[in-house]
Amino acid sequence: MLESWSNLVFGMECLGCGSASENLDPWLCPECRKALVGLSKEARRPSDDVVCLFPMEELTRRLIHLLKYRGISGMATYLVKHSCVMQGRSENLFPEFVRPLYFVPVPLHRARFRERGYNQAEMIARALATLTGGQVSHWLWRRTFHVSQTKLSRRERERNVVGAFEPRLPSKLSARGTVVVVDDVYTTGATTGACIDALGMDFPLDVKVCTLLYDRPFSARMDFVADRRAFWNP
Numbered sequence: 563m564l565e566s567w568s569n570l571v572f573g574m575e576c577l578g579c580g581s582a583s584e585n586l587d588p589w590l591c592p593e594c595r596k597a598l599v600g601l602s603k604e605a606r607r608p609s610d611d612v613v614c615l616f617p618m619e620e621l622t623r624r625l626i627h628l629l630k631y632r633g634i635s636g637m638a639t640y641l642v643k644h645s646c647v648m649q650g651r652s653e654n655l656f657p658e659f660v661r662p663l664y665f666v667p668v669p670l671h672r673a674r675f676r677e678r679g680y681n682q683a684e685m686i687a688r689a690l691a692t693l694t695g696g697q698v699s700h701w702l703w704r705r706t707f708h709v710s711q712t713k714l715s716r717r718e719r720e721r722n723v724v725g726a727f728e729p730r731l732p733s734k735l736s737a738r739g740t741v742v743v744v745d746d747v748y749t750t751g752a753t754t755g756a757c758i759d760a761l762g763m764d765f766p767l768d769v770k771v772c773t774l775l776y777d778r779p780f781s782a783r784m785d786f787v788a789d790r791r792a793f794w795n796p
């Protein structure tokens with residue numbers, strides 16, 4: 563166990579399959595990287611305004627857990643760079659979105675932030691902003707503490723997040739541009755939908771959503787089970 567952890571910490575093991583490899587990049591072995599690029603071709607658009615860079619599969623689930631629960635922030639940039647939407651060129655990321663781009667991370671409640679020390683949505687927003695020349699904009703605030711979304715049904719999720727966010731907009735907003743609400747996983751759209759609602763009906767800029775992963779609503783419960791399991795069993 564100790565050896566396995568030290569290999570992980572010192573980057574000798576592939577974070578996808580756990581096997582020792584001398585050709586890490588530095589996260590994945592060539593096989594897992596190839597699998598990731600394959601998954602990127604399954605990027606989802608649950609609606610015109612929502613872009614999800616990868617489907618939720620065993621590999622992408624592992625990588626997002628490293629970002630979410632271990633705070634490996636470089637993973638956000640790595641995943642965005644390997645997404646099909648980007649295709650290795652930053653100008654390919656959201657070409658149809660009106661510039662400038664304002665990446666607004668779904669805020670974490672203060673208590674959760676204190677517990678973790680970081681907000682994974684902010685890490686993803688930062689990666690997207692760096693790669694597109696946009697900016698991270700903290701324009702939303704989380705009002706109340708909520709139980710983890712992952713164990714709730716769709717209806718419960720919607721009830722849980724309604725009114726959870728309030729806007730903290732700058733006094734002077736640019737006349738054009740696009741707000742991209744950023745989260746790690748899109749399941750029912752309840753959380754990002756509540757964020758969009760919080761910006762208000764009269765919000766003057768285009769509003770879109772980008773998440774790293776798309777998860778089918780019915781598997782969210784499974785994800786909760788996976789969350790509770792040990793890191794993984796190599």
Ligand SMILES: [Zn+2]
Nearest residue numbers: 576579591594
């Ligand atoms: Zn691997």
